[in-house]
Amino acid sequence: MSNFDIITPDLPESVADATVVKWHKAVGDKVRRDEVLVEIETDKVVLEVPALNDGIIESIIEPEGATVVSKQLLGKAALLPVGEVTVRAETPTVAPQIEDSAVASSADTLGPAARRLIAEHDLNVNEIKGSGVSGRITREDVEAVIAQKAASVAAKSAVENTVISSPAAVRTEKRVPMTRLRKRVAERLLEVKNSTAMLTTFNEVDMQPIMQLRKKYAEKFEKQHDTRLGFMSFYVKAVVEALKRYPVINASIDGDDIVYHNYFDISIAVSTPRGLVTPVIRNCDKLSMAEIERQIKALAEKGRDGKLTVDDLTGGNFTITNGGVFGSLMSTPIINPPQAAILGMHAIKDRPVAIDGQVAIRPMMYLALSYDHRLIDGKDSVGFLVTVKELLEDPTRLLLEI
Template sequence: MNSVEILVPDLPESVSDATVATWYKKVGESVNRDEILVDIETDKVILEVPASIKGILEKILEQEGATVTSRQVLGFLKEENSNSQKITKVESNKFNLTSPQSPNVAVENDSASKLSPAIRRLILENNVDVSKIKGTGIGGRIIREDIDNYLIKKIDDSKNTLKTTSIPEVEQTIIVRNEQRVPMTRLRKRLAERLLDVKNSTAMLTTFNEVNMKSIIDIRKHYGDIFEKRHGVRLGFMSFYIKAVLEGLKRFPEINASIDGDDIVYHNYFDISIAVSTPRGLVTPVLNDVDTFSMADIEKKVKELALKGRDGKLTVEELTGGNFTITNGGVFGSLMSTPIINPPQSAILGIHVIKDRPVAIDKQIVIMPMMYLALSYDHRLIDGRESVGYLMLVKDILEDPARIILDI
């Protein structure tokens, strides 16, 4: 039978190495063609490695957590034939058989193989007899609650024994404390490095303002259903934010610029990054040439990028570039924050939760849906005049969206 190499995919030019994230198959298991064998995690994205043939996973050379490079051999696939299938079935039956003398051997071995490292340590520390515990986790897996219940029952039984033998009751307390040490993902590690670099290499400052969101809320209520029927996507807030940000970048080119050594690079195009929270950490996919987008195009693209980020399907190209970033902490309920610049960009806009608050309008106190804006910027490049002027323009456009149509 022929063996086929399982190779690391070609890594992007900006990525020198990667980490083996998850093996989905164990040695000896059958694999279908194009079935995902392993995930490879880079600083930016997760790459899936599918099986090139139908067969059996013969060998794993690089375990989870190992650092690998482009085109490195991860393991071997063995082409499956009828003889190997028969052997596998015979071995499987052999291990599933239970004799009358040892009816629980197979069950105990199977349970032991399902114990997590934390549970194993807990069992050893408290001298627990695993055979007396019935797992309540998925597939009969023993979980921490099972150990705790066993220890409590053991204490109660010992107390009852002491009482029946007329021995004074002795209080016993077993405190079970558990820790779990998990290595940082490459994305989280890279994110930590970049955040520290920003803190140490920029003169970051944040300026604030607040926006009355009533006009945009009224537009969404009035035209939301028509917009969705026409374009097949909901009219959200993000398209308004991006349009306002875009107008600001056109009128304040310093906000759209970056520092490269001793030079200032002014970008004559508008690529806006959108901060997206994913299970693996924060990523910033990019909307390229956003000045060519309609409101509907923006909503569709933002939705697409958010779903890809959630599922870990973003490509390197979708995460590369960007001249300015928008981060929306309001989706998590954040009232106010000081966002950190996404290097090599020079500014980032933080938008927050919309709250009804009393405000003074025409010398009258009224309740309005208000939202705080926060613009963090690199003071080496952007002065107070540009930063405050930019934020005021974004505020004015959001409070009166008709300014976008009239270009005023």
């Protein structure tokens, strides 16, 4: 029998270390080749460490919460010959400790699975009645005792809770450490505040033309392209056209230089269970609206499932964030460095507006452009935002590029 190591994968060059987030297996558990053993979180992505072979977890060296670096040993697993995996899965390499007297008196009435459960839950084997042949204690017998004890504890807890009469007595706090992603987001927000001259300008857009367009073609669009027609593809197309007209907003500062980008990689803010991330849609000027919608959907699903890669999150010249999906009416988004600007979209609300001297109710949305005033002047920022507004209010111009 030999072992195989469980090690931290290579981390990106910009990432010094990572945190062990969750072990999916415990010592003694059976593992299969390519099965995920442990999750490692960096300040950008979560990496999964799979099993190299079939076997049994022999030791866990770095527990949850530990800080690790590339190629660091996380644990070891016993490598078993073909055909032995199933047998050994029921008998952990590190055997649970049971009182010697219990082992001697019940060795012939306990199966391996039942013995492990008894040890894990610290049960008295003499209090368990076996239902198997010749009084043999089965796994089901042990699980029934465990369930009975859990029910007893829950009932006791319920009684204790009803005795408490003072509201102050039930005040509690929960302290949990920040995830690496959340800590990194906090650091970047402070960095932006302290190192940029950030300013925000606002405008509003009448969304009725786009809403009518979507209503008219949404069903046909979905049938033809196998993806729904959302608002975000309109936003991306309008932003790309506006960036072409105002290239300084697609630029960034590098030391004493201004770097102008002749490509259009747009970061889209996506909310995930671990926090806000900004995956990138590349070469947006060359993509159709259907391709943009498909990529947005794919990135959102990867973010939700924790499958975003470093490449997904690297780069981006300009960011679009849509707080409107959560009901935000207006906000001042914070720049995503090293980018120079970010566009915030908000909730679409019916409001009275003046059109040709008459008051009308239209679906209106506020736009907010936050930008680095060290690089972008007010004239360019306002012109960019007005261009986005005009393109969204007359979406035909997006197709004609006028």
